[in-house]
Amino acid sequence: MTGRTTPCDRATRRGRLDKARQFAEVAHQTQILADGVPGEVADAFVTLAVHAGIAASDVICCVRLGEHARGESHSAATALLATADRDVAKHLSTLLQMKTTAGYSAVPASAQDMLRAARAMDARAEEIAG
Numbered sequence: 001m002t003g004r005t006t007p008c009d010r011a012t013r014r015g016r017l018d019k020a021r022q023f024a025e026v027a028h029q030t031q032i033l034a035d036g037v038p039g040e041v042a043d044a045f046v047t048l049a050v051h052a053g054i055a056a057s058d059v060i061c062c063v064r065l066g067e068h069a070r071g072e073s074h075s076a077a078t079a080l081l082a083t084a085d086r087d088v089a090k091h092l093s094t095l096l097q098m099k100t101t102a103g104y105s106a107v108p109a110s111a112q113d114m115l116r117a118a119r120a121m122d123a124r125a126e127e128i129a130g
Contacts, residue, residue: 003076005069008062016058016068017128023052024125031114042109046102049117053095056124057081060088074099088127091120 006012027048034041057077058068064084069077074096082089098117102109109117 003069003073003080004071005067005080007067008058012068013059013062016055016062020052020055020059020125020128023048023055024121027052027118027121031118039108039111042111042114043102045114046098046109046117049121050095050099050102052121053092053124056121056128057088057092059128060084060124085127088124091123094120 027045030041030045030048034045054077061068061080061084065080067080069080071077078089078093078096081092094116098109098113101107102113102117
């Protein structure tokens with residue numbers, strides 16, 4: 001695996017798990033607040049889902065590999081996660097593909113992006129809960 005990693009201890013696992021849950025919970029609350037108008041919150045929802053997915057990936061890597069990705073390289077983080085769980089790594093890849101559009105561009109995320117992000121985020125939440 002190329003890229004930097006950092007070893008995990010109990011505090012790291014707990015901290016990243018708390019963040020994954022926090023981002024996911026607020027993402028779902030954002031959907032509820034949209035009250036049937038997903039376009040109004042699509043960028044915020046997708047951005048929260050991405051952060052939930054990144055934190056959940058760290059938890060999975062910590063538990064299964066004893067380390068998690070550190071740094072700016074999304075491909076390195078996805079590659080590390082794939083060594084722990086290929087299917088879950090696909091969900092991270094889905095989320096990371098939406099990150100720039102939702103968080104940094106002038107192009108709004110769509111209702112379809114919200115659905116894809118929700119599926120990817122929820123699949124990751126199931127993995128860390130199990």
